[in-house]
Amino acid sequence: MTSPLAHRFHALADNVERVVKGKRDTVELALTCLFAEGHLLIEDVPGTGKTTLARCLTASVEADFARVQFTPDLLPSDITGVTVYRQGTGAFEFLPGPVFANIVLGDEINRASPKTQSALLEVMEERRVTVDGVTHPVPRPFMVLATQNPVDLGGTYPLPEAQLDRFLMRITVGYPDLASEVAVLTGVGSDAAPESLSPVVSAREIAQCVEEAAEVQVADALYDYLVRVVAATRTFPGVRLGASPRGSVALLRAVRVWAASQGRPYAFPEDVKALAVPVLAHRLVLTPEAELSGRTGADVVEEVLAGVELRGGVRR
Template identity: 70%
Template structure:
């Protein structure tokens, strides 16, 4: 400890280089995020909010469930996302006769080598589109449980890691329920978000008709970021500063769903972790090196709602998981700016 006042002043007014570096990295993150979103918008018109959510999901190392009718751009979103980040993508059409090995791969005996060789399945891609996932049998759906949580596939006792970044974009049609198997709660809980693409507005649909065919546009979509860039963005977002009151706020929001009278099942601690990861990415996408309560509020419905089971009585009244999350957000006190 020095007694020199000048030294004290110099120390107190010295720039915080760590904070300056974090702000610069956050600004760079925001620029890259915006460039990726604008690139995808060249193919998918009028859906910037959904594109942003998909990017948040990717950079949170989470998985996305898109529940919507056919023809609204679910597969196009996945292809445009993979093209924008120079990632390998694969598509699996789920049917009742699809086997788990059709997804994960299989070991085949090589007579020349006198040993079994593992032949990887389509799950070993950066972005995997699981089309109409609810048409697969429960046994096939369960093949995704391990890889979605642990990012590896175990075949005959041997673990095979999948590449990074890794993201499953699953689709399901909420209207046609014939020959489908509803996703169990354990599977739903592994999706970081559930969204609905929705129909485009009038101007966006006119622009689609007047523009170039989507297939050709997708083939010529230029990459904006490499896999290493995405890995750095994921790493930066995971280390973003979170004030103590915001940790408490996230837990209070999730815990409040477990006590809501309209719910038979509330959200698990996995929902807390998912909400915090996604909020960190949203903050970085806004060019900030710290979280604010609005980051949590903006993502609470897509991250939490699909994990909730509404009671039959509440369902008869037309209540949904999203309604319950909005109730919780209105009831749980928001941390004040000074505390954050």
């Protein structure tokens, strides 16, 4: 019997695929992030469908949604909110910003100044915002869904390592294959657009799935394997800064959702291997020499996976 999480997961994927053609793997990674209540960073060159994917996800979920178009003149208060003085009542009132939603789309997040980018640090980690010394919790579930262009393009500000570490995953969309691109062209002018999608899952159901995923069983041997994979990134040649314990926690949360989406109440080593690159690669800081040689964080994670073996058995 299909679990509620697996049913809703694939219903969402099918709905998004009505618009986003030929990217099932990418869509499923994004949904894994959603059901793990993590934050997602979609990075790719302009025109590959980053914002379309994000809009399709938000259109498929019946929840409070807010969009922020990041620009160089955007201020931190434009995101978190501001306290104003009401002359009629003689009291100060907090006006919440767009971050007080279940899903917040930050479009082209690396076009805002570092000061504005840092306004998201507290809310992404602690699910709350502090303004003028007063703490305001955001609704649950809560997800920041951000898009960005590669940092070597003009007019962009690289996200600091501390903020990158708060994204559960970083994924790319990539160019579609020929058949999918033809499908995109034939769909132009039809109802194949994010606005045509109807919600298939509610915020309450997402919250229930978050709890269901937490019940997925993980064997002691798999805990050991996961931690050794993450630890190996810290001592790997060419890596200046490896993945932190936050990376271990993020990978575990994603693995549990991935297993549940396949209809399994327990996780496999293959789940770790399937998710390690999108969860860990963006958390690594390579040495200048490694970067000059063309190596990437994804290369390092793949080599780590090839070198770390499972010790002990995992129930099949």
